[in-house]
Amino acid sequence: MKTQYKFVAVLSTVVLIACAALVHMPQVNAAGEGKITGTVKLDGPPPHMKGIDMSKDPYCVKANANSTPKMENVVVGASGGLENVVLYISEGLSASALAEKSTTIPVFDQKNCVYTPHVLAMDVGQTFKVETSDQTAHNIHPNPNPMTGNIPWNQSQPPGAPPVEKSWKAPEWIEVKCNIHPWMHGWFAVVKGPYATTDANGNYTINNVPPGNYTVTAWQEQFGTQTAKVAVAAGGAAKADFTFKSK
Amino acid sequence: MRRSLIRWSLFLLAAAVFSLPLVSWAQLTKADLDSRLKMESHVGNITGHAKDGAADYHRYCEGCHGVRGDGNGEVAQWFDPPNFPKPRDFQLGIFKCRSTPTGTLPTDQDLYDAISRGFDRSGMPIWNTFTKQERVDLVAWVKHFSPRFVSEKPGTAIQIPPEPEVTAERVKAGREVFARVQCWKCHGVTGEANGPSASTLQDDLGRPIAAFNFTEGSRPKCGDTDQDIYRIFMTGLDGTPMPSFADNIKPDEAWDLVFYLRSLMREPSKEKAIAQQLGLKPVDPNAPAPTQ
Structure with missing residues (x-):
């Protein structure tokens, strides 16, 4: 008997709290959207990035004649800013804010036998485009875990090939490879909701964020994730800086 | 003391989080x-x-x-x-x-x-x-x-148009397709699976995998009719480095390519006789890439 009372009491409290939360849920208003900005830095010496031997394909060697191509797992700018870090809101977005989809089409280019950008961030369900600027054949081969709902595919892009347009079903860090040029390595960073990628100085801005309290997550392919709490006011800009440590 | 405790619990948490997808992926109950x-x-x-x-x-x-x-x-x-x-x-x-x-x-x-x-x-x-x-x-x-x-539902099967007659023009045109989409990067200019990228090929699970060698008389993995070979260009072999060329090879060109590949194979065929008669040379890997 007594346990039954207890159960009912707990249940009614939960229902009450849920109702209160529903009533007080912040109203999403496109006009009052704010943003989250900040800088991602690397603390410590940048890890050594291996040079790339492109001698397999003379076209690639020629395309990189004036530079020394290196792996891009960690790219650090002049002031310690970390490039290619993906920032997104991991907690706090309302269902209606998540339902709002960007109409921009991010582009992943195969240029001089590397991927530009190295990391392409996108929303779940957002269409993105894979192009080739190279005069050599590539195959674009993302390798997600098929159990997430993202299915691997593999398409050829010889010189002058039309762009490939696709989208992903679930959030995941998806590795992209070219089997013809084994050094080619990039990422499709699929997240839910608004996102940003850091520039060469480690700066980022996540736009179109409705006012509210959020957890922002920064993801770097080698160093993993970090989170920060921010409060975004209507039309305001919240700040969240991150520092990853190199060993 | 406390710090190490926190560190340990963090480690355990991370281990639990990371093992979750592994469990659901590799170990179905x-x-x-x-x-x-x-x-x-x-x-x-x-x-x-x-x-x-x-x-x-x-x-x-x-x-x-x-x-x-x-x-x-x-x-x-x-x-x-x-x-x-x-x-x-x-x-x-x-x-x-x-x-x-x-x-x-x-x-x-x-x-x-x-x-x-x-x-x-x-x-x-x-x-x-x-x-x-x-x-x-x-x-x-x-x-x-x-x-x-x-x-999920299976994909929609690709349509294979009726096979045209083998002609010298078609075998020659197939050689152009072979050069344009750069089959030789892996399969080699003579079809001996010795292209510049052949040695580093891996499947989706990171295991070494060989490109098909047309010259040693083996049966192609997905069947050896002309239709079976045609199908491979348009679907790719998922899980392997072989991509789909559906966006890059038109149906008519795909038949040309099938005929050219037959001419590389060891078995005697009409295509092989035509290629010999024409004196077709292997494609030049250093020629500037023709675009479509």
């Missing part, structure tokens, strides 16, 4: 599989039932493909890629020989054909010892290992 025992397959007018395929699978397939269909059967450890590829992991739902576009599930007919045909240069024999009904039941059992066959 018996309960998962039991929930899918009603899986059916349809080939022609025959309907297959997963339950009816279980006994044959246990007797003939499990040694390689494993109790849970993950390709980790008892003897799988002795398979040595690239010359002897590992058994397929059915849980992933990714199959090489399909009639459907890249990134989609195969049709029941595709899986039936794979069982009936076997895979040349691998441990997979031709299972024509099974009756048609037994094979269709096995298809349903193979499908029940992957949750994808519950949540």
Whole structure:
């Protein structure tokens, strides 16, 4: 008997709290959207990035004649800013804010036998485009875990090939490879909701964020994730800086 | 003291979080599989039932493909890629020989054909010892290992237009396609699987894999009719480095390419005779890339 009372009491409290939360849920208003900005830095010496031997394909060697191509797992700018870090809101977005989809089409280019950008961030369900600027054949081969709902595919892009347009079903860090040029390595960073990628100085801005309290997550392919709490006011800009440590 | 405690709990948490997807990916529980025992397959007018395929699978397939269909059967450890590829992991739902576009599930007919045909240069024999009904039941059992066959539908099979007549023009045009889409990057200019990228090829699970060698007289893995070869350009071999060329080779060009590939093969053929008569040379890998 007594346990039954207890159960009912707990249940009614939960229902009450849920109702209160529903009533007080912040109203999403496109006009009052704010943003989250900040800088991602690397603390410590940048890890050594291996040079790339492109001698397999003379076209690639020629395309990189004036530079020394290196792996891009960690790219650090002049002031310690970390490039290619993906920032997104991991907690706090309302269902209606998540339902709002960007109409921009991010582009992943195969240029001089590397991927530009190295990391392409996108929303779940957002269409993105894979192009080739190279005069050599590539195959674009993302390798997600098929159990997430993202299915691997593999398409050829010889010189002058039309762009490939696709989208992903679930959030995941998806590795992209070219089997013809084994050094080619990039990422499709699929997240839910608004996102940003850091520039060469480690700066980022996540736009179109409705006012509210959020957890922002920064993801770097080698160093993993970090989170920060921010409060975004209507039309305001919240700040969240991150520092990853190199060993 | 406290700090190390925090560090330990963080480590355990991270370990738990990271092992979650691994568990759900690689280790389907018996309960998962039991929930899918009603899986059916349809080939022609025959309907297959997963339950009816279980006994044959246990007797003939499990040694390689494993109790849970993950390709980790008892003897799988002795398979040595690239010359002897590992058994397929059915849980992933990714199959090489399909009639459907890249990134989609195969049709029941595709899986039936794979069982009936076997895979040349691998441990997979031709299972024509099974009756048609037994094979269709096995298809349903193979499908029940992957949750994808519950949540997704197979892709739409690609259309193969009627095969045109082999002509000298077509064989020559096929050579141009071979050069333009750069088949030789892996398969080599003479089709000997010695292209510049051949030595570093890996499958989706990071295991070494060989490009097809046209010259040594082996049977192509997905069948050796002209239609079978045509299909490969348009679907790709999922799970391997072979991409789909559906966006880059037009149906007519695909037939030209089939004819040119026949001329590279060791077996005597009309195409081979034409190529010899024309004095066709292997394509030049250093020629500037022709665009489409």
